[in-house]
Amino acid sequence: MSLQTVFLHLPTPLASVQLSLPSSTPLSALPLPSTLDPTTYYLRTTVSSPLSASTTLDSLRHVDSPSHPISLHLCPRLPGGKGGFGSQLRAAGGRMSTGKATNVDSCRDLSGRRLGTIKEAQRQAELLESEPALRAQAQAADKSKLEALERKLGITPADALIGSDDNGEGSSKRRVEDVDLEELARKKHKFEDNKFLEESREINENVRAAVSKAFLLKKKKKAKATDVSAEADKKVDQAKKAEKDKLAMPPPPAATVA
Numbered sequence: 001m002s003l004q005t006v007f008l009h010l011p012t013p014l015a016s017v018q019l020s021l022p023s024s025t026p027l028s029a030l031p032l033p034s035t036l037d038p039t040t041y042y043l044r045t046t047v048s049s050p051l052s053a054s055t056t057l058d059s060l061r062h063v064d065s066p067s068h069p070i071s072l073h074l075c076p077r078l079p080g081g082k083g084g085f086g087s088q089l090r091a092a093g094g095r096m097s098t099g100k101a102t103n104v105d106s107c108r109d110l111s112g113r114r115l116g117t118i119k120e121a122q123r124q125a126e127l128l129e130s131e132p133a134l135r136a137q138a139q140a141a142d143k144s145k146l147e148a149l150e151r152k153l154g155i156t157p158a159d160a161l162i163g164s165d166d167n168g169e170g171s172s173k174r175r176v177e178d179v180d181l182e183e184l185a186r187k188k189h190k191f192e193d194n195k196f197l198e199e200s201r202e203i204n205e206n207v208r209a210a211v212s213k214a215f216l217l218k219k220k221k222k223a224k225a226t227d228v229s230a231e232a233d234k235k236v237d238q239a240k241k242a243e244k245d246k247l248a249m250p251p252p253p254a255a256t257v258a
Contacts, residue, residue, distance in 0.1 A: 004057045005069040006030075011076060021057060028053035032074070043072050050075075 008017040008030065019031070027043050042050040045060060062068045105116030 004061070006057065007069055007071045008032075009071065009073045011074060023056070023058040023061070025057050026053065027051055027055050027057075027072075030072075036074075039077075041074055041076050043074060046071055046073070 002023050003020045004023045004025075006019040006021055008019060010016060010033070014033070021030075028038075030043075038053075044050050051060075057070060060070050060072075105114065105119065107115050109115060109118070
């Protein structure tokens with residue numbers, strides 16, 4: 001019976017083992033460390049998937065060189081979970097796809113024009129089509145404002161006096177032509193917004209109080225600086241006077257020698 005050389009690579013920190021076993025030896029008969037639990041590891045070659053315990057060394061020989069050593073790796077089994085990883089990946093992919101940019105204005109169509117240019121041209125065409133309606137809406141708004149102002153001033157347009165006589169009787173309002181605008185401008189109007197007047201008065205009082213406070217602080221700082229400078233000048237004068245008195249003091253009399 002021929003012997004087969006086997007290199008058994010154990011997990012770190014265990015060292016690799018070289019064995020010489022009969023070629024008919026199954027993997028379950030390999031002399032593995034007794035501390036290893038068979039349910040916690042599996043054997044495989046460098047290029048194969050996990051091998052069953054009944055696999056023999058003869059079936060693992062190289063076809064081209066049967067005498068070539070066989071390398072076996074002892075790999076620990078990893079406990080699996082309950083699944084759900086694929087669904088998590090799909091959910092993450094959906095979130096990533098929704099966050100992608102959808103702006104394709106820089107792309108071009110088959111004629112070579114950019115999609116952003118085409119959209120802008122369509123928007124300009126829609127604006128040109130809706131321009132008469134917008135203009136009519138603006139004119140109606142201006143007309144309603146003018147009518148409201150005329151009602152406030154007691155003026156009625158000429159078309160509102162249809163049905164009255166030539167003298168304008170039958171209506172208590174005046175025509176625009178009959179109104180003296182200069183006299184209307186000279187007339188005094190009383191402003192009766194009490195809330196605005198109260199807020200204006202309060203703002204003025206707050207401004208006056210803030211300005212008065214600022215001037216008072218400025219005066220206090222100026223007076224304090226003046227006191228400090230006066231005290232410094234007083235100390236300088238005292239030092240000068242002491243120096244002057246010292247210089248004016250007569251020298252002591254000389255001692256006589258017997």
